[in-house]
Amino acid sequence: MDTADLGLPVDVPSTALFTDRYELTMLQAALRAGTADRRSVFEVFTRRLPEGRRYGVVAGTGRVLDAVENFRFDRDVLDFLAQQRIVDEQTVDWLADYRFHGDIWGYPEGEVYFPGSPIMRVEGTFAEAVLLETVILSILNHDSAVAAAASRMSTAAGDRPLIEMGARRTHELAAVAAARAAYVGGFTTTSDLAAGFRYNIPTVGTSAHAFTLLHDSERDAFIAQVQAHGSDTTLLVDTYDVVEAVRTAVEVAGKDLGAVRIDSGDLLLLAHRVRQQLDELGAKNTRIVVTSDLDEYAIASLAAAPVDAYGVGTQLVTGSGHPTCSMVYKLVARAGSDDPGAPLLPVAKKSMGAKSSVGGRKWAARRVDEHGVAEAEVVGTGEVPGELADHQLLVELVRGGEIVAREPLDAARDRHKAARAGLPLSATQLSRGEPVLPTEYLRARGGS
């Protein structure tokens, strides 16, 4: 599937400029020094989870595959690079033929992760792999932040459906990716039409206060909506007086009214009152949708209230306080010399201060206890111990430049649900705490 064929408005013909200039600076210098072809292994990982979070959620993997596939420098872009003297002529020529021919392994989308988890591993020549740094990080850092918030919200919501409606609170294309990540994290539907178009996520829509205000009375507005969309529609009942609106809504739509939406006020109190009123009016199957500045805590606080669905906006698309992950893309191993067959050598930054890394090409496995519950994230270099062989986390995503791991979005969504269910129970506590699994490093006895 070539995303460039899929049309607008989410797809872009090329992803090659989603790149920090320093990647091209390094490329040019490496080409000139003769080190550009050294086989290199880059890994994506985080040094920590956002404060208090118990686990992270990998999201965006599918979008990374699209981005790698579309990472080509066309004539416009090459002209720009040349005219701006961003790189020299030799480098422009090299970029004109660019196509990633290396291998990518990674945690599959929807999987959970912990500090140090090798979430993605990109292997190829230095030149071809270094260029992908920014676009891979942009996608994974953004999408995983939203998915992590979505996962917590879906835990809080239990079996009640969650509607993603945050498009207006984030960049218009980030919104589309956010709807996708929210779906992976457990949301049910989105209000964002572009996300429906591009990713086939079910869309929903009700109406805004503007619609009520447009009409000469709330009753007129409800009549207009029911005539156009049938009694199964969702009527917004908090433009003026909620009690009055609910009465009017059932008068207009009948007892089969689909749902009412409450978008302001004390939701706990209002949900109880409106439920009682609906029941008294005989509209026992009319659902109650609430949508006012919700986050996972507000959702949890409504668990005992007669609420049928939650709509979440701002707090979802901004990662509920953590709008980005701190994933980095680091060179962990490279050929020991310019010889084409030179073995890999582990490398790592070793400065003072906090930003050091663990060198070496890594595998990861999730060790489980006798009940099948995860007890540690084990990360190592070299051989995988036999008892962990069946619990490895990295899967092959790209082989020799070819995408080998396309999957429907529902697969990632199902995987996330299963992965979360495999964690200790405390993973789903909303309160702040430590990562629910410790990360253990197993060093190789020799080699990398």
Add this chain to the structure above:
Amino acid sequence: MDTADLGLPVDVPSTALFTDRYELTMLQAALRAGTADRRSVFEVFTRRLPEGRRYGVVAGTGRVLDAVENFRFDRDVLDFLAQQRIVDEQTVDWLADYRFHGDIWGYPEGEVYFPGSPIMRVEGTFAEAVLLETVILSILNHDSAVAAAASRMSTAAGDRPLIEMGARRTHELAAVAAARAAYVGGFTTTSDLAAGFRYNIPTVGTSAHAFTLLHDSERDAFIAQVQAHGSDTTLLVDTYDVVEAVRTAVEVAGKDLGAVRIDSGDLLLLAHRVRQQLDELGAKNTRIVVTSDLDEYAIASLAAAPVDAYGVGTQLVTGSGHPTCSMVYKLVARAGSDDPGAPLLPVAKKSMGAKSSVGGRKWAARRVDEHGVAEAEVVGTGEVPGELADHQLLVELVRGGEIVAREPLDAARDRHKAARAGLPLSATQLSRGEPVLPTEYLRARGGS
């Protein structure tokens, strides 16, 4: 200028699906009820600034104009809406001809704003104006959040240049808009090549730790970079030992070395040490660039340190704790009846709870004291008082569907600098406080 002609990768052929489904739900119902053509006035405003912030910064206006111009429903999109039964056939037909023919006024880009400021006013039929809600809010909420953070950082940085380098921490296209908003807010350059390509923002790039690790020694890496880019390049000196690296850097590049970059550790301490070392080595003009998890407070804390430029990533693109603004798009006035010539009637949500609005089509002006310093944001309906006539804030952006206010990005950047300079001095305090101007409402004596 049609953005669709400008090429990739930021432009999209249509913005019509950056829309919440409920806008189409309302459209269909209004078309059926005969109320779709009622003249309507929507306004964008916020009820509050992010906690502790002194002022907001309008950014994204230019992008809104692009989005409005490209808001068309092409065949693919119409088929999607029909197949998914998102709207009925009559509505699909109406959308096929959609083009905004109304008027838009707003605060010009770069201007500051306060709670209640009518940042943008969209006027047209209900049908044509209601559809623009989501895309306008997405753009303004995202871009203004980044610009507000950028503005605070540029105050803290004083005359020292600021480099935007947050692409890896946000969605890949949000990154391009963020670089643009940062430039409006006072940043000097960006690392994001797509932002350079699309918006002509100057790009810069140095190198990463990976480049040093790729080579057999730090010296080899520095030689490679200097040979490729000349001695005016910026060498990254914190991969191993900073003192050693600075010595090697000057040995390799000579006293004309452009700059060194420090990306970890105690920046205050390191900047002083490295400056002293560079001076002792005779590299008195070699600049020091620092780039480690900076925000406006960290930048301010380095004011007395010998730092020549700051690179800012995460905290910039996530709005330094406030990744979105709380701008809303509300119907504030509409024709009193279906008569084409019916006068406008102010309308407002009047429910219990906090989310009420002020009805009526508004003007805004910034009243200044005898020294020319702003003292109040005055918002009103009806006639503008004579003494405020010359201090009005809204400018015409779109007239009868035609964009009339294109401007170069530097105009917005200059405007922001001037607008901020016109505020009371306490505006630029970084500490938390109240909005630096009060918002005063002047109600019209009659009409709206």
